[in-house]
Amino acid sequence: MVIFDNLPLYFEAFLQTLSLLLLATLFALPLGVVIAAMRISPVGSLRATATVYTEILRNTPLVLVFIFCFVVLPILGVVLPFMFSAVLALTLYTAPFFAEAIRSGVNGVPVGQAEAARSVGMTFGQTVTLVVLPQAIRSVVPPLINVMIALTKNTSIAGGFFIFELFGSGRRLINANGDQVIAVLVGVAIFYLLITIPLGQLADALERRVAIKR
């Protein structure tokens, strides 16, 4: 079986996919928090900036973001290592989705909580950091995990741009084993499912727990 013969190769690629996922999450999550904070802030220009950024990135295909980082930036004289470019593209694209997940979580906190905080004299900053966010985080985690699942699937695009991750490994193995295309690709799919299905179940379980507590 081609899958078992090439397990080391699969593992190498699997680790690359995982590191793309983790690195992109590491950078996109803080950026997402910043964008979310900008979108709920009382400062108009911050709100507008964040909204425009979100709308543009959400309506542009990720492939074009990749082309920006891998082709357009070098034309402009900014040459980056491939891995760096891939993480950059995934970060730029994913951050607005993290932001939207956080924002909907913040909106999900009962109005009375913020009102109570306001009425005891807390400022905007205090209300958000001491009262709203600690509660929002609980209901925000499941949607954040869903964004990570989508991100996992999106890392496959890096395989089309010189990165050797799962999708790229599938292509390489097909070149070597043209007669076992289906087996090779099912193997790749299984490794993706190894990430996405546990994450999905984690999200479901957390969602159920949060639902009971409310």
Next chain:
Amino acid sequence: MTSVLYDVPGPRARVRARITSWVTGLIVVGALAYAALTLGEKGMWDASRWMIFNDPLVWAALLRGLLVVVQSALVATVLALLLGMVFSLLRMSSHRIIRIPTTVVLEFFRGMPVLLMMLFILLAFPGISAFWAVVSALAVYNGAIIGEALRSGVVALPKGQREAGLAIGMRPLQTRLQIEFPQAFRNMLPIIVAQIVVLTKDTALGYIVGAVSLIREGELLGEFLGRQQYFFPIFLVMVAMYLALNLTISTVARQLAKRRGVKVASVVQDESLSALT
């Protein structure tokens, strides 16, 4: 804009907010202007680079690419809606023999990247064109997602709907198709439309598996005319085309929803999230 997060601002707070707004606004505008100037120093706004758009052949190539995007998105959308209905019917079947395998298969479809599915279809069915590989992968993947949306829409309906249908002697399938689906579809319209935007974006993946489409045309133009010189303007035009297309879909859908009186607000959070995959 009012929010529970802060008081209706008084005069001093208003002044402070306005000042912060102006300052940060100036910083943002300044950063953008700096970026634009830097691009200008590299000659990216030089008329010579943009003259190519006087050539009708350039537009012909780009519009040809855009047409392929629209075509594949349209065909895939129709197929995905049909598949979504079939998937959700099977998923809700009262026979365990149908329901459980469908659940597993749908989970499989939703858990792997569309790109992988495109490659799979392209290689597993010899003789299929890249266009159809892209379209069918998009149809299957988005069909699985739309199917799940439809199912949760049906589950959310009051039980009486189905019972009433059965009580007046409609068959179970008839009840599903004529009573439950129309309502579920309407309630889930925002999610389904968001998924169609995703589908349109994902047509761009065809570039990686070698299908002819907007990005491929743009790249060929770049190779032909000189990438270093002309790819930047071509890239900006491609981004603008995708933005225009997707924003149009969203706007039309919003208008449609408004006219139909669909309650958009209740599902809006999900819409903003589901535009990702």
